[in-house]
Amino acid sequence: MASKPSIPKGTRDFSPAEVAKRQYIIQIIKTNFEKFGFQPIETPSFENSDTLMGKYGEEGDRLIFKILNSGDYLAKADTTLLENRDSLKLTSSISEKALRYDLTVPFARYVVQHQNDIEFPFKRYQIQPVWRADRPQKGRFREFYQCDADVVGSTSLWQEVELVQLYDGVFSDLGLEGVTIKINNRKILSGIAEVIGAKDKLIDFTVALDKLDKIGEDGVKKEMLEKGISETAIEKVQPLFNFTGTITEKIEKLATLLASSEEGLKGVEELKFICENVANLGMQKSILDLDVTLARGLNYYTGAIFEVAPPASVSMGSIGGGGRYDDLTGIFGLKNMSGVGISFGLDRIYLVVEELNLFPETVKVTTKALFINYGNAEAFYAMKAIAELRKAGIKVELYPDNAKVGKQFNHADKRNIPFAVIAGETEMNNKQFALKNLATGEQVLLDFEALKKALL
Amino acid sequence: MASKPSIPKGTRDFSPAEVAKRQYIIQIIKTNFEKFGFQPIETPSFENSDTLMGKYGEEGDRLIFKILNSGDYLAKADTTLLENRDSLKLTSSISEKALRYDLTVPFARYVVQHQNDIEFPFKRYQIQPVWRADRPQKGRFREFYQCDADVVGSTSLWQEVELVQLYDGVFSDLGLEGVTIKINNRKILSGIAEVIGAKDKLIDFTVALDKLDKIGEDGVKKEMLEKGISETAIEKVQPLFNFTGTITEKIEKLATLLASSEEGLKGVEELKFICENVANLGMQKSILDLDVTLARGLNYYTGAIFEVAPPASVSMGSIGGGGRYDDLTGIFGLKNMSGVGISFGLDRIYLVVEELNLFPETVKVTTKALFINYGNAEAFYAMKAIAELRKAGIKVELYPDNAKVGKQFNHADKRNIPFAVIAGETEMNNKQFALKNLATGEQVLLDFEALKKALL
Numbered sequence: 001m002a003s004k005p006s007i008p009k010g011t012r013d014f015s016p017a018e019v020a021k022r023q024y025i026i027q028i029i030k031t032n033f034e035k036f037g038f039q040p041i042e043t044p045s046f047e048n049s050d051t052l053m054g055k056y057g058e059e060g061d062r063l064i065f066k067i068l069n070s071g072d073y074l075a076k077a078d079t080t081l082l083e084n085r086d087s088l089k090l091t092s093s094i095s096e097k098a099l100r101y102d103l104t105v106p107f108a109r110y111v112v113q114h115q116n117d118i119e120f121p122f123k124r125y126q127i128q129p130v131w132r133a134d135r136p137q138k139g140r141f142r143e144f145y146q147c148d149a150d151v152v153g154s155t156s157l158w159q160e161v162e163l164v165q166l167y168d169g170v171f172s173d174l175g176l177e178g179v180t181i182k183i184n185n186r187k188i189l190s191g192i193a194e195v196i197g198a199k200d201k202l203i204d205f206t207v208a209l210d211k212l213d214k215i216g217e218d219g220v221k222k223e224m225l226e227k228g229i230s231e232t233a234i235e236k237v238q239p240l241f242n243f244t245g246t247i248t249e250k251i252e253k254l255a256t257l258l259a260s261s262e263e264g265l266k267g268v269e270e271l272k273f274i275c276e277n278v279a280n281l282g283m284q285k286s287i288l289d290l291d292v293t294l295a296r297g298l299n300y301y302t303g304a305i306f307e308v309a310p311p312a313s314v315s316m317g318s319i320g321g322g323g324r325y326d327d328l329t330g331i332f333g334l335k336n337m338s339g340v341g342i343s344f345g346l347d348r349i350y351l352v353v354e355e356l357n358l359f360p361e362t363v364k365v366t367t368k369a370l371f372i373n374y375g376n377a378e379a380f381y382a383m384k385a386i387a388e389l390r391k392a393g394i395k396v397e398l399y400p401d402n403a404k405v406g407k408q409f410n411h412a413d414k415r416n417i418p419f420a421v422i423a424g425e426t427e428m429n430n431k432q433f434a435l436k437n438l439a440t441g442e443q444v445l446l447d448f449e450a451l452k453k454a455l456l
Numbered sequence: 457m458a459s460k461p462s463i464p465k466g467t468r469d470f471s472p473a474e475v476a477k478r479q480y481i482i483q484i485i486k487t488n489f490e491k492f493g494f495q496p497i498e499t500p501s502f503e504n505s506d507t508l509m510g511k512y513g514e515e516g517d518r519l520i521f522k523i524l525n526s527g528d529y530l531a532k533a534d535t536t537l538l539e540n541r542d543s544l545k546l547t548s549s550i551s552e553k554a555l556r557y558d559l560t561v562p563f564a565r566y567v568v569q570h571q572n573d574i575e576f577p578f579k580r581y582q583i584q585p586v587w588r589a590d591r592p593q594k595g596r597f598r599e600f601y602q603c604d605a606d607v608v609g610s611t612s613l614w615q616e617v618e619l620v621q622l623y624d625g626v627f628s629d630l631g632l633e634g635v636t637i638k639i640n641n642r643k644i645l646s647g648i649a650e651v652i653g654a655k656d657k658l659i660d661f662t663v664a665l666d667k668l669d670k671i672g673e674d675g676v677k678k679e680m681l682e683k684g685i686s687e688t689a690i691e692k693v694q695p696l697f698n699f700t701g702t703i704t705e706k707i708e709k710l711a712t713l714l715a716s717s718e719e720g721l722k723g724v725e726e727l728k729f730i731c732e733n734v735a736n737l738g739m740q741k742s743i744l745d746l747d748v749t750l751a752r753g754l755n756y757y758t759g760a761i762f763e764v765a766p767p768a769s770v771s772m773g774s775i776g777g778g779g780r781y782d783d784l785t786g787i788f789g790l791k792n793m794s795g796v797g798i799s800f801g802l803d804r805i806y807l808v809v810e811e812l813n814l815f816p817e818t819v820k821v822t823t824k825a826l827f828i829n830y831g832n833a834e835a836f837y838a839m840k841a842i843a844e845l846r847k848a849g850i851k852v853e854l855y856p857d858n859a860k861v862g863k864q865f866n867h868a869d870k871r872n873i874p875f876a877v878i879a880g881e882t883e884m885n886n887k888q889f890a891l892k893n894l895a896t897g898e899q900v901l902l903d904f905e906a907l908k909k910a911l912l
Contacts, residue, residue, distance in 0.1 A: 005507055005565045005788045008553050011500035013566055015573070016580070019496040035846045037823045037853035040475040044467035044599055045501065045555075045585060046521075051461055065502075066524040068551055070589040074541040082538055085530040095524055097464050099501075109461045110469055117471070119870040121856055124472070129501060133526040143500055156856035158835060165843065277836065281843055332461045367493045379614060380733060387621065387737055390491045397493035400577055400612035414575040 010134070010142030016366065022145075022350060024363045025174065026127060029147050029344055032169045036162060038125040038149045043106040045129075046097040053098070055105045055331060063132045066095040099131040103148045104328070104341075111152055112332035120153030139347065150341030152328065157270060160304045160324065161277045163342050164288060167308055167320060170344065172284035175358040178311040179286040179319075184294035185271050186301045186323070188254060191264015192240075192292075195257065196233035205229060206295040209240060217241045243292055247275045250290045270303060302326040306342055310352045319348045366395065368455050369419035369435070370412040373399040381428040382421070385448055394455050396421070412438055419455065466590070466598030472822065478601075478806060480819045481630065482583060485603050485800055488625045492618060494581040494605045499562040501585070502553040509554070511561045511787060519589045521555040521598075522547055555587040559604045560784070560797075567608055568788035576609030595803065606797030608784065613726060616760045616780065617733045619798050620744060623764055623776060626800065628740035631814040634767040635742040635775075640750035641727050642757045642779070644710060647720015648696075648748075651713065652689035659751070661685060665696060666749040673697045699748055703731045706746045726759060758782040762798055766808045775804045822851065824911050825875035825891070826868040829855040837884040838877070841904055850911050852877075868894055875911065 007013060014022065030040075046067055053061055073094045074082070081090040100106055103126045111118060127147045134140055149166065151159050164181055171179040193202040204227035208220050215223070220241070224234055239253050251272050258264030271290065278288050294305050303324030310316050322342030329337040353359055371382040382398050389396045397417075399408045412420050422434035422443075433451045436443040446454060463469060470478065489496075502523055509517055529550045530538070537546040556562055559582045567574060583603045590596055605622065607615050620637055627635040649658040660683035664676050671679070676697070680690055695709050707728050714720030727746065734744050750761050759780030766772050778798030785793040809815055827838040838854050845852045853873075855864045868876050878890035878899075889907045892899040902910060 005569050006504065007500050007507075007565075007569075008502060008504055011502065013500070013570065014498040015570070016495035016497060019498055023496070031849075034822065035849065035851050037851065039472035039822055040479070041472060042470040042475055044463050044469070045587070046464060046467065046599075048462065048464055051463075062526070065526070067555075068522040068524050068547065070518070070521070072541075072543045074538075074543040074546065077541070082530075082541075085528075085533070085538075087528045087530040090530065091524065099523075109463075113461050113463075114469065114471070119867060121867075123853075131501070143502075151856070154856040158829075158839070158854060158856050161839070162854075169846065277839070280836070281839055366490065366495050373614075380736070383614070383617070383733070383737055390625065393487075393491065395491050395493065397579075398614060398618075400607070400610040400614050411575060411577075 008142070010136030010140075012141060012143070017364065020363050020366065021354075021359055022346065024359065025346060025349055025353065026145075026147070028173045029170055029346075030125070030127065032166055032173065033125040033149050035169070036123075036149070036166050038123045038151075041107075041110060041124050041126055042128060043100070043103075043110055043126070046099050047106060047109065049092065049096055049098045051109050052101055052105060056101055060101060063134055064101050065099040065131045065133055066091055067097040067099065069094055069096055100128070101132060102130050103128060103146045103343075104150075105331075107148070107150060108329045109332055111337065112329050112334045115334060121151050122153055123149070123151045125149040139351070141347065145346045147344040147346055148341060149343075150339050152337050152339035155338045157273045157304075158277075159340050160270075160274045161281070163306065163322065163340065164274070164278045165281065165283075167306075167342065168283045168286040171286050171308075174349070174353055176311055176352065176356070177285050180309040180312075181286055181288050182291040182294050182307045182309060183271065183274065183288060184291055184305045185267040186303055186305060187263050187267025187270065188258070188292060189267075189295060191258040191261035191267055192237060194261040194264060196229065196236055198229060198233060201227060201229050203295070206293060210293040210295070212241065212293070240292060247279070247288065247290045250292070251275065254292070267303075274304065296321055296323075300325055304340065310348075311356070314352050314355055316348055316352060319345045319352060321345075364416055365418060367397050367415065367417045368394055369396045369421050370408070370415070370417045371396065371398045371421045371423060372405060372408050373402045374424045375402045378423055378425060378428055382423045385421075385423070385433065385451065388448070389452060389455060392452060392456065394452070396455070409438070421451070464598070466592030466596075468597060468599070473820065476819050476822065477810070477815055478802065480815065481802060481805055481809065482601075482603070484629045485626055485802075486581070486583065488622055488629065489581040489605050491625070492579075492605070492622050494579045494607075497563075497566060497580050497582055498584060499556070499559075499566055499582070502555050503562060503565065505548065505552055505554045507565050508557055508561060512557055516557060520557050521587045521589055522551040523553040523555065525550055525552055556584070557588060558586050559584060559602045559799075560606075561787075563604070563606060564785045565788055567793065568785050568790045571790060577607050578609055579605070579607045581605040595807070597803065601802045603800040603802055604797055605799075606795050608793050608795035611794045613729050613760075614733075615796050616726075616730045617737070619762065619778065619796065620730070620734045621737065621739075623762075623798065624739045624742040627742050627764075630805070630809055632767055632808065632812070633741050636765040636768075637742055637744050638747040638750050638763045638765065639727065639730065639744060640747055640761045641723040642759055642761060643719050643723025643726065644714070644748060645723075645751060647714040647717035647723055648693060650717040650720060651692055652685065654685060654689060657683065657685050662749060662751040666751070668697065668749070696748060703735070703744065703746045706748070707731065710748070723759075730760065752777055752779070756781055760796065766804070767812070770808050770811055772804055772808060775801045775808060777801075820872055821874060823853050823871065823873045824850055825852045825877050826864070826871070826873045827852065827854045827877045827879060828861060828864050829858050830880045831858045834879055834881060834884055838879045841877075841879070841889065841907065844904070845908060845911060848908060848912065850908070852911070865894070877907070 052064055077093050129143050129145050131143050167181050193199045208223040212220050221234055239257055255268050294307050296307055301323035305323040306321055307318045308320035310319050324340040326338045328339045373379050386396050420436045427433055432445050434443055434445050435454055508520055533549050585599050585601050587599050623637050649655045664679040668676050677690055695713055711724050750763050757779035761779040762777055763774045764776035766775050780796040782794045784795045829835050842852050876892045883889055888901050890899055890901050891910055
């Protein structure tokens, strides 16, 4: 092979340093998931195609990676489709399996398939890779991890309260100050549509309102008019154009605005319960904010909608999101199973923690000390100590070869190993070890017990 | 959808209890990998097809899962191949990517691709799923995890010594007594072939000898003769038919037997170094044994060969294996890069630990206590305590709904939650909590600090 090997576009190799940092974040997410009572499940990387196809819209279907059937996959392929080179229609006859596109649909499939073994309410978390044949670009990959926590089987709003706390717990443990957890409610949005007398214009309305920061009140109103929303309607929701104040004030404004909409008022009531309880229980380092323009997954969520913005000093899109959905498992035939869940965006959180320099130094240290190899007799002396240190949980290594000492120290340096242990003939004969701090150059002679203590 | 959804054959869903047990094993493997100085890397789930194809033989090529190109994949397909329905030859024109078949070839690709960033000797571990289109059967899956540790860039035999200790460390931490780590050396096998004057009969010879337990000395000799190995040759290796004794005795027998083979004697010397040092350093709970019939990956390994057998009380195939290979990265153009590595068979280790009932009770406990929900005021009182307990790292939950108390206790029971906390109106007014041990039925009234202490 002449040229260096490579990997498919949109995929990544992770070096030891990168894996350590990713694991640091994942471990904090996992620990918090479990503190909140979520239990892990894992589903297969590929599902039967009919489990996934048609669940993410036409665009989603296109972005799902399909796996070619094994063996003589063309044997049963339709002749006409082959002759016409109809890629789209042929796919289902030469591919029966597809790579997971997200964790939500496999979770719904899991719940329905195992419904008799599951004790509801079921709080599950899942941290696994997903695959999308998206055009790769900065920060968008074809293989990436999703970290999801969902509860199904209860409509209790305490769960929304806990999910806000869960976000706060993870981001606080990561040392992030001022993460904003934005909350809205699908029923508020429906209520607004009802009030303006245009249920069908809900998305146009929200998309336009979302641009308030960028194009100003006049610009937003212009866009709304262009989309066919009447002046009278726009007048009715005038308070949304100056939607500031505390959450309590915002909720009061909404209650007035939506006085004529039953669904809207239900949304106000839900928001009030969640926000009041979150406020009274207190947040650690995050901020809760009510954002009435928040509309992610509008076709999907039926109650609370969440989206998380990184600290204001970092310019980056959302680092998490979620919401309440009343019919997740309906697609697989199990009705009336309300759920609510949130997701963490691992790749973006990684970039935020990196940018704010919040990865602890300990993440970078892997091996604590490298024993210098002075030949077989000394190496055996070192290996005896090494075996005992490892039993005590200390990460230590012997340089495998009796190479030049300078080369061995250089190896420790390049590997970010903070200590070297010199166990040459003299040290061996005196049953001692010279411990050298590679940052300061300081060196001390120790017996084994003192060495162990120093490295613990 | 009328029928319940399902998953592709050969794949598995893992329930919370199963994930917890798998994570318990993986955590022990990881901890030991890191104690021995191995660092984690991760590679993409799919590789470019030309990275994988041709690396595992014809059978391997067939078992690799291929990913269909996105978009109009038929547009550029060869007309003749389509017309002839030549599945085999068409594949490369409609599929450019394939799912990882093992972790070794992606590791070799990684080393070559990143050779300028890697500090050698490079000790890496990798714990990721692999996929094979094998016919599914008991204990054989189409998606399963491999757990590999390899060192590349040094020929030092201390690494073989350490890999034996690493096996011992993992299996001892899992509580397994009497795991047998079998060792052999490719050079011994080559030496035997040299001595019997039939280098080309090496595999036939080893396969036959391996059946000694089952078909006895006469049976083995009969098979060898049938395979064209001469009587004189068989006579020369007569000691192998009664190959018992301590490792030291076995090594002496081999030294005599292979006296005329330079390569064979090199193998004896290597084995001696490894076995003597392992013995002098001591093993925890495992046994090292020299098995001259061991020949796994014969085309591949160039020095030490390892295979691990579970404790004798469990009837199961090997739970690990590995060896030394002198030209791993040669397939990608990087020569003279010796490596040695071992692998742990997660699925089989799981079954062994399960059969011997060695999963600790703590693996089964997820949430420590369930707070019973007596309505919103009491739930808020509970949530205040819950938030504090979680900050102290304690896994606690509120039952989300104000359901009948019996139903809530039943939920704790089914979830294996050991404690319930009763915080009803009375307890709330007295600033107390009733902690109920659900195994014994014992109940105590505590203030918050005492509750925290009891649950820590």
